[in-house]
Amino acid sequence: xxxxAQSPRYKIIEKRQSVAFWCNPISGHATxxxxxxxxxxxxKLLIQFQNNGVxxxxxxxxxxxxxxxxxxxxxxxxxxxxxxxDSAVYLCASSLDRGGGSTDTQYFGPGTRLTVL
Amino acid sequence: GESVGLHLPTLSxxxxxxxxxxxxxxxxxxxxxxxxxxxxxxxxxxxxxIRSNMDxxxxxxxxxxxxxxxxxxxxxxAATQPGDSAVYFCAEMDSTLTFGKxxxxxxxx
Numbered sequence: 001x002x003x004x005a006q007s008p009r010y011k012i013i014e015k016r017q018s019v020a021f022w023c024n025p026i027s028g029h030a031t032x033x034x035x036x037x038x039x040x041x042x043x044k045l046l047i048q049f050q051n052n053g054v055x056x057x058x059x060x061x062x063x064x065x066x067x068x069x070x071x072x073x074x075x076x077x078x079x080x081x082x083x084x085x086d087s088a089v090y091l092c093a094s095s096l097d098r099g100g101g102s103t104d105t106q107y108f109g110p111g112t113r114l115t116v117l
Numbered sequence: 118g119e120s121v122g123l124h125l126p127t128l129s130x131x132x133x134x135x136x137x138x139x140x141x142x143x144x145x146x147x148x149x150x151x152x153x154x155x156x157x158x159x160x161x162x163x164x165x166x167i168r169s170n171m172d173x174x175x176x177x178x179x180x181x182x183x184x185x186x187x188x189x190x191x192x193x194x195a196a197t198q199p200g201d202s203a204v205y206f207c208a209e210m211d212s213t214l215t216f217g218k219x220x221x222x223x224x225x226x
Contacts, residue, residue, distance in 0.1 A: 004160070033214075040125060042206050042216025043161065056213055091160050105151070106214060108160030 002026065004109035006092050012115045018080040021112045025073065025094030031055070033106060034067055034077050035091040043091050043108075049075060082116045089113050125204060127221045136194040138220045140207030143188065147209035152181060152192045155219070156203045164192070164205075199224045 005024040013019050025032045031050050035043035046065065048055040052072040060067070064083070069075040079086055089111040097104035130136050142150070148169040153161035167174045167181045167190075174181050180193040190207050204219040 042208070042219055044216070045213050048213065093160070105163050105166065107163065108153075110158070110160050 004092055004094055004107055006090075006109040006112055008112055009110065010113050010115075012117065013082055014117050015084055016081040018078065019082055019114060020076050020078045021090050021092075021114075023075045023077070023092030023109060025075075025092070026096075026107055029094035029096050029107075030072075031095045031097055031104075032069055032075050033093040033095075034075070035093065035108075037089040037091055037111070039088070046077070079114075082114075084116050087114055087116045125219050125221045127223060129223045129225065130197050132197065132199060132224055132226050134197050136192075136197045136201070136222060136224075138192045138194075138205050138222065140190040140192075140217050140220075141188060142190060142207065142209045142217060144209055144211050144215070145188070146211045147215075149210035150181070150183060150190050151208045151210070151214070152179075152190075153206045153208060153216075154201075154203045155206060161206060194222075197222075197224050199226055 007022050011019055033048050034046045036046050037043040046060045047057040047067045049069040052069050065079055067077045091108050091111045093106040093108045095104040095106045151166040152164040154164050155161045165176045165179050165181050167183050172183050178195045182191045194201055202224045204221050206219045207217045208214050
């Protein structure tokens with residue numbers, strides 16, 4: 001079974017520029033998550049989708065971050081404009097569950113390492 | 118790959134030793150707990166989970182213990198191998214998954 005795919009793996013941009021990350025979850029997984037992992041810390045949830053609807057985006061800085069999952073499969077996360085403190089690894093995860101708050105295992109992709117100069 | 122272990126507590130063991138990694142969680146309402154392993158340059162990998170109605174669960178070479186009274190979780194790895202070297206995170210689930218501070222495990226041959 002193919003895992004969660006993410007691209008690009010690395011991205012370097014200057015502050016105030018825009019950047020987008022892409023995620024393809026495991027086939028059949030209804031729920032998709034975006035996490036931010038700052039170096040030396042655990043991942044922090046940014047947004048959770050169930051199919052193409054948002055379940056939780058309470059931790060997403062909506063003034064600069066946006067995410068979509070239009071067809072309920074792939075997802076993109078965008079930052080516009082980027083700040084220095086956005087430097088982190090952005091992880092995508094997916095789980096099989098079809099109900100919010102379910103305890104199905106989350107499977108993580110390899111992440112995209114963003115460096116903002 | 119870059120390290121995810123900067124400024125993390127570190128446990129150093131010899132190959133063949135048993136390892137115990139501890140975690141304190143904060144939310145009394147959490148009812149599901151997971152241990153993840155994260156190698157440098159990779160995403161977290163599921164190791165083992167436990168629900169709040171249990172206090173112990175065993176897998177292959179790994180055991181998770183849950184003490185709800187003191188909100189403490191531990192991961193025991195038997196016969197630790199160099200391939201076990203990684204950062205280990207506990208995570209608790211209420212409505213969302215919240216990760217704790219990681220612990221770096223270094224296994225010497």
